[in-house]
Amino acid sequence: MFILSPFHTPCFFMFRRIAHLDMDAFFASVELIAYPELYGQAVVVGGARVPRPVRKPDGSLHFARLKDYAGRGVVTTATYEARALGVFSGMGLMQSSRLAPAAILLPANFEAYRDYSRRFKAAVREITPRMEDRGIDEIFLDLTELSEASLPLARRLQAAVRTATGLSCSIGIAPNRLLAKIASDLQKPGGITILTPDDLSARIWPLPTGKINGIGKKTAARLHSLGIESIGDLAQTPVEVLCLHFGQHWGEWLSRVAVGIDDSPIVTWREIKSISRETTFERDLHLRRDRAELSRQLDALCQRVAADMIRKEMTGRTVGVKLRFADFRLATREITLPSALPAPPTPETLLAVARQCLKKIVFAPNRQLLRLLGVRVSTLEPLGNTCEGSMEETKKTQAAQTKNEDSPQTPRQAELPF
Numbered sequence: 539m540f541i542l543s544p545f546h547t548p549c550f551f552m553f554r555r556i557a558h559l560d561m562d563a564f565f566a567s568v569e570l571i572a573y574p575e576l577y578g579q580a581v582v583v584g585g586a587r588v589p590r591p592v593r594k595p596d597g598s599l600h601f602a603r604l605k606d607y608a609g610r611g612v613v614t615t616a617t618y619e620a621r622a623l624g625v626f627s628g629m630g631l632m633q634s635s636r637l638a639p640a641a642i643l644l645p646a647n648f649e650a651y652r653d654y655s656r657r658f659k660a661a662v663r664e665i666t667p668r669m670e671d672r673g674i675d676e677i678f679l680d681l682t683e684l685s686e687a688s689l690p691l692a693r694r695l696q697a698a699v700r701t702a703t704g705l706s707c708s709i710g711i712a713p714n715r716l717l718a719k720i721a722s723d724l725q726k727p728g729g730i731t732i733l734t735p736d737d738l739s740a741r742i743w744p745l746p747t748g749k750i751n752g753i754g755k756k757t758a759a760r761l762h763s764l765g766i767e768s769i770g771d772l773a774q775t776p777v778e779v780l781c782l783h784f785g786q787h788w789g790e791w792l793s794r795v796a797v798g799i800d801d802s803p804i805v806t807w808r809e810i811k812s813i814s815r816e817t818t819f820e821r822d823l824h825l826r827r828d829r830a831e832l833s834r835q836l837d838a839l840c841q842r843v844a845a846d847m848i849r850k851e852m853t854g855r856t857v858g859v860k861l862r863f864a865d866f867r868l869a870t871r872e873i874t875l876p877s878a879l880p881a882p883p884t885p886e887t888l889l890a891v892a893r894q895c896l897k898k899i900v901f902a903p904n905r906q907l908l909r910l911l912g913v914r915v916s917t918l919e920p921l922g923n924t925c926e927g928s929m930e931e932t933k934k935t936q937a938a939q940t941k942n943e944d945s946p947q948t949p950r951q952a953e954l955p956f
């Protein structure tokens with residue numbers, strides 16, 4: 539059943555056919571391809587610095603167990619067997635070790651995940667190029683113009699993904715992105731869920747409001763405080779009440795999504811705004827005592843950002859650094875160069891500008907412990923636009939920036955912290 543209030547647009551009835559495809563336990567499933575002996579076991583993927591499996595003299599591998607872990611890492615993902623024990627993405631590894639002490643712990647291998655991500659997306663593009671890339675393991679597809687029925691089409695997509703990667707995925711097909719995204723999650727793993735407008739009251743309304751993409755923990759908690767738990771509850775709440783509590787724009791949006799209305803298009807090409815990498819340290823690092831380690835971390839981040847830039851065939855004019863102190867306060871500084879970083883961007887040039895950015899931060903005596911460090915490049919442009927000669931120009935700019943930083947008007951940093 540559908541309720542339409544005056545502000546609800548009729549776009550829902552334009553009969554679009556949108557699919558959302560999401561890989562099942564993505565990082566963990568990629569790891570199982572590397573370690574097939576772990577199939578069927580509770581496996582947890584932690585950060586990149588979790589211990590790697592060690593080869594024993596008999597040739598077999600020794601895997602770390604969660605119970606042996608000590609540190610501040612978090613679960614990036616877990617196999618469904620581990621989830622059955624209560625382990626979920628984002629949970630601290632120490633906390634998860636209390637729930638599943640015998641679970642296998644593997645380090646994250648982001649290169650491999652990116653590779654599998656590219657492979658499954660390429661396989662899907664062979665079936666339809668009308669694809670919106672939503673991140674490492676999910677995509678939206680606009681299937682409206684394909685004549686094939688939804689079920690065989692979804693099966694064909696799953697088969698193509700499996701052939702290209704050996705991995706399984708779940709697919710939701712619905713008249714819009716909002717419902718397709720909810721649908722893909724309804725029958726994981728390996729599910730195909732096709733929703734029509736008639737399914738709204740039976741399949742969507744019983745779900746908690748947090749299942750709607752865009753309703754995060756904070757909004758769900760505010761809705762909960764108003765006695766609104768399910769999407770059905772939300773649908774029955776007068777729009778005026780929602781506008782009163784959430785403002786007009788947000789209130790009207792909540793009212794629309796509760797009745798399954800979403801006319802946002804599939805964006806097949808999205809401008810990349812920035813390329814960045816950041817790392818949360820295993821333990822807080824001290825500006826002076828851990829200077830060498832901080833320097834190494836900064837260098838590693840620049841290496842990764844430079845590699846990303848080359849892979850994405852981009853360079854940029856603005857370089858920024860981000861620091862999070864132990865007390866969670868954030869500091870960001872950036873420098874915009876008159877021309878883009880030289881082509882191809884190198885970690886060394888990036889590092890030079892990142893260090894200039896760091897110089898702009900004044901480290902108070904009570905802000906000496908760092909929790910996180912990040913490096914970002916923005917004001918991007920395609921690599922082809924930049925001529926080799928700009929290297930000299932960049933060096934000059936950096937010299938100019940340094941001069942400026944050291945001028946009496948700017949707060950001075952006696953020496954570069956790391």
Ligand code: DCP
Binds near residue numbers: 560616627726
């Ligand atoms: N991820 C992460 N940190 C989180 C959540 C996810 O690093 N807090 C990573 C690991 C996941 C990948 O992103 O493998 C995809 O996220 P999903 O939410 O799609 O989770 P999964 O693919 O692991 O599981 P599901 O089968 O529920 O989709």
Ligand code: MG
Binds near residue numbers: 563564
């Ligand atoms: Mg997934």
